[in-house]
Amino acid sequence: MSQSNQRPLKVACPQCKTKVEWSEQNPYRPFCSERCKMLDLGAWADESHRIAGEPAMDEHNIEEWLARAERGDDR
Template identity: 75%
Template structure:
């Protein structure tokens, strides 16, 4: 294998171990199924989050829909 054909190595997002980025690695970018499942669990329990505005709850969405159906603007004017 020549220098240009060597696979890219990346750090496992969970344990930081170097992993070859190859099609035959079913867990990429993770090094193992264990690291992949640990990462999935962190997303599921809320440990990993994407920063941004908080999501609206169902009550707020229902109120917004009712206002739109009645033709009211957000400031309460008709």
């Protein structure tokens, strides 16, 4: 079973889909780099910040969105 031990596990970076080795030497795993890790965390933080910061669940927006979805023309 030494063969499987020698083959490094590869994962796709969630941010840029680059295949990276899942190893102790990669502190940013499953990301390929610090940049991708930060980008992903940043996107996540930005989203939660937006939800907390302003009323994203505006009733008028939802009704408009639903009406548009029913009509099937979102263009």
